[in-house]
Amino acid sequence: MGAEVVIEGLTKSFGKQAIWRDVTLNLPPGEVSVMLGPSGTGKSVFLKSMIGLLKPDKGKCEINGTDIVRCSERKLYETRKLFGVLFQDGALFGSMNLYDNVAFPLREHTKKSETEVRRIVLEKLELTGLSGAEDKLPGEISGGMRKRAGLARALVLDPEIILCDEPDSGLDPVRTAYLSQLLIDLNAQIDATILIVTHNINLARTVPDNIGMLFRKELVMFGPREVLLTSDEPVVEQFLNGRRLGPIGMSEEKDSAQMALEQEQADAGHHDGSTEDVRGIVPQLQPTPGLPERQGAIRRKDRVVQVLHTLPEPAREGIIASLTPEERRHYGIPEPAVTAGGRTQVHGNLPAGDVADLPGSPAWPSGEQSAPTQPLRPRRGGA
Amino acid sequence: MSSRPATVPGLGMLRETGKLFALGLDIARGLFQRPFQLREFIQQAWFIASVTILPTALVAIPFGAIISLQFGSLASQLGAESYTGAGSVLATVQQAAPLVTALLVAGAGGSAICADIGARTIREEIDAMEVLGVSAVQRLIVPRVLACMLVAVLLNGMVSVIGVLGGYFFNVVLQGGTPGAYLASFSALAQLPDLWVGEIKALIFGFLAAVVASYRGLNPPPGPKGVGDAVNQSVVITFLLLFVVNVVVTLIYLQLVPPKLG
Numbered sequence: 288m289g290a291e292v293v294i295e296g297l298t299k300s301f302g303k304q305a306i307w308r309d310v311t312l313n314l315p316p317g318e319v320s321v322m323l324g325p326s327g328t329g330k331s332v333f334l335k336s337m338i339g340l341l342k343p344d345k346g347k348c349e350i351n352g353t354d355i356v357r358c359s360e361r362k363l364y365e366t367r368k369l370f371g372v373l374f375q376d377g378a379l380f381g382s383m384n385l386y387d388n389v390a391f392p393l394r395e396h397t398k399k400s401e402t403e404v405r406r407i408v409l410e411k412l413e414l415t416g417l418s419g420a421e422d423k424l425p426g427e428i429s430g431g432m433r434k435r436a437g438l439a440r441a442l443v444l445d446p447e448i449i450l451c452d453e454p455d456s457g458l459d460p461v462r463t464a465y466l467s468q469l470l471i472d473l474n475a476q477i478d479a480t481i482l483i484v485t486h487n488i489n490l491a492r493t494v495p496d497n498i499g500m501l502f503r504k505e506l507v508m509f510g511p512r513e514v515l516l517t518s519d520e521p522v523v524e525q526f527l528n529g530r531r532l533g534p535i536g537m538s539e540e541k542d543s544a545q546m547a548l549e550q551e552q553a554d555a556g557h558h559d560g561s562t563e564d565v566r567g568i569v570p571q572l573q574p575t576p577g578l579p580e581r582q583g584a585i586r587r588k589d590r591v592v593q594v595l596h597t598l599p600e601p602a603r604e605g606i607i608a609s610l611t612p613e614e615r616r617h618y619g620i621p622e623p624a625v626t627a628g629g630r631t632q633v634h635g636n637l638p639a640g641d642v643a644d645l646p647g648s649p650a651w652p653s654g655e656q657s658a659p660t661q662p663l664r665p666r667r668g669g670a
Numbered sequence: 671m672s673s674r675p676a677t678v679p680g681l682g683m684l685r686e687t688g689k690l691f692a693l694g695l696d697i698a699r700g701l702f703q704r705p706f707q708l709r710e711f712i713q714q715a716w717f718i719a720s721v722t723i724l725p726t727a728l729v730a731i732p733f734g735a736i737i738s739l740q741f742g743s744l745a746s747q748l749g750a751e752s753y754t755g756a757g758s759v760l761a762t763v764q765q766a767a768p769l770v771t772a773l774l775v776a777g778a779g780g781s782a783i784c785a786d787i788g789a790r791t792i793r794e795e796i797d798a799m800e801v802l803g804v805s806a807v808q809r810l811i812v813p814r815v816l817a818c819m820l821v822a823v824l825l826n827g828m829v830s831v832i833g834v835l836g837g838y839f840f841n842v843v844l845q846g847g848t849p850g851a852y853l854a855s856f857s858a859l860a861q862l863p864d865l866w867v868g869e870i871k872a873l874i875f876g877f878l879a880a881v882v883a884s885y886r887g888l889n890p891p892p893g894p895k896g897v898g899d900a901v902n903q904s905v906v907i908t909f910l911l912l913f914v915v916n917v918v919v920t921l922i923y924l925q926l927v928p929p930k931l932g
Contacts, residue, residue: 335797338801340801364803364804364805365803367800367801367802367803368802368803370801370803372798372801374794374797374798375794376793376794378793378794378795378797378798379795379798380790380795380798380799381789381790381793381795391802391804392802392803392804395802395803395804395809396802396803396804437798440802444802
């Protein structure tokens with residue numbers, strides 16, 4: 288199982304300039320999370336603080352119980368071996384060819400024989416579609432290839448946490464889709480906790496289990512994907528739809544005069560930059576058929592159902608609609624009414640007690656409690 | 671770096687100095703940590719030697735010559751020609767050789783190290799290495815510092831020999847000095863610690879040059895131009911440090927080691 292990351296009250300500033308304040312979030316083990324945010328909100332700084340490259344001013348960041356803000360250097364290096372980090376530009380070692388780059392962590396940290404190293408390296412290169420490019424130097428290949436090679440290098444030590452800094456920047460939509468699939472497949476295979484920092488809305492809508500958003504020096508929200516995707520928060524809405532209309536401006540913030548002017552222009556028929564409202568829950572990307580079910584997704588289902596009554600209504604409806612009848616019975620959630628359009632929806636308030644229980648918890652009728660909890664069967668295709 | 675507002679003038683400089691010392695200590699500690707990066711060390715030593723040997727040799731001959739000529743003419747004015755040998759050889763071995771060595775190690779080797787590390791830093795290679803759980807100081811900097819120290823000590827020996835031979839040639843052949851007097855005065859006044867102090871100086875200077883180069887390389891101003899500036903600064907800072915440290919070491923040596931009485 289992947290490592291759990293608990294971040295509490297993390298604050299970072301450069302001199303007098305605050306980057307973000309009081310960021311508190313929890314990356315559940317084995318789940319895929321995405322951090323969104325306009326350019327310049329310190330997303331990359333956030334990633335670097337998580338791995339101890341930058342020292343936050345306050346707060347803690349615990350990985351498997353080790354607070355990497357405050358631990359000793361030796362402990363920090365030990366903890367970093369759990370990470371696989373994909374940098375924006377791949378950050379390959381310019382003096383080594385791709386093969387040596389990918390082999391580097393193995394040679395530094397393991398006592399594997401050279402044949403063993405070769406097997407693993409070629410496997411990872413093939414996984415990222417780089418077979419045959421082993422002898423190329425990083426300077427001789429395209430940005431997309433560098434990025435994939437960086438990913439291959441991040442994967443050789445079978446990390447428990449994978450951090451990706453804008454995996455899609457510099458990649459075309461098709462390669463981005465492949466990369467997204469690769470990340471989900473990896474998650475199914477090694478059950479690593481994954482955090483992706485990106486601006487790519489498509490990726491954010493389809494890949495993660497959880498989404499967070501940084502804006503105005505703080506974490507606007509972090510939670511199950513359904514919450515952010517159905518959110519009415521103006522920042523989130525604007526960002527997801529890529530509109531000029533809203534609180535995000537060209538420079539990070541906008542004043543009210545500018546906002547009023549833009550609203551006026553938009554009302555007068557001026558195009559606001561967006562195409563259509565892409566909010567709403569779309570089916571999540573699933574592992575390639577033949578791969579095991581994502582353990583993280585199964586754990587997430589239990590976790591989300593437990594807090595279901597605390598979530599806003601649209602998110603709750605979305606989650607319930609994404610469960611199969613079998614799962615709904617398993618969790619004791621009433622069947623939703625089927626609307627005319629054939630789309631399943633749940634309306635109204637659900638009694639908190641009904642949805643907040645996992646099978647096996649004390650509130651469950653005693654007859655069923657004695658039966659062992661059935662693991663959910665693998666399922667593909669979302670709703 | 672420079673973006674940080676300093677509340678008291680000079681505080682920024684103190685902070686930089688402190689960080690330089692901290693890196694120096696980290697490196698000193700890294701020298702004794704295993705595993706030792708033998709391959710990197712050999713490659714770097716070879717590289718630094720290859721860029722410094724020829725220029726050092728070419729500088730050493732005229733350097734030995736000017737000391738010898740200057741001292742020879744002064745000594746003949748004072749009527750002390752017989753001590754020319756001792757004077758010029760001691761000056762060459764104790765002062766000229768370590769300084770020439772250090773200037774070239776800093777100028778050729780140090781600038782290359784600074785540029786290399788600086789480019790890696792701005793390309794996030796150093797970060798990537800740290801994230802892979804490999805200490806950049808241990809993996810990259812320590813072998814370079816050791817290589818610089820080794821090359822400085824070896825070069826110092828070479829410069830001493832070439833400088834002394836050059837001095838001998840200019841004094842005996844061009845100024846008409848007596849070979850016998852040259853050698854006799856030398857063995858009368860010079861002693862083994864004079865050679866040791868020269869080597870120790872070279873060792874210290876090599877260490878300094880490499881530490882300053884690595885420090886500037888690890889903390890360059892932003893952007894590709896920043897790396898160029900960092901290289902520039904590293905050479906200038908090293909030169910300034912070398913001369914100050916040279917004064918200190920020379921003073922200590924003169925206090926500790928009694929001069930040999932001819």
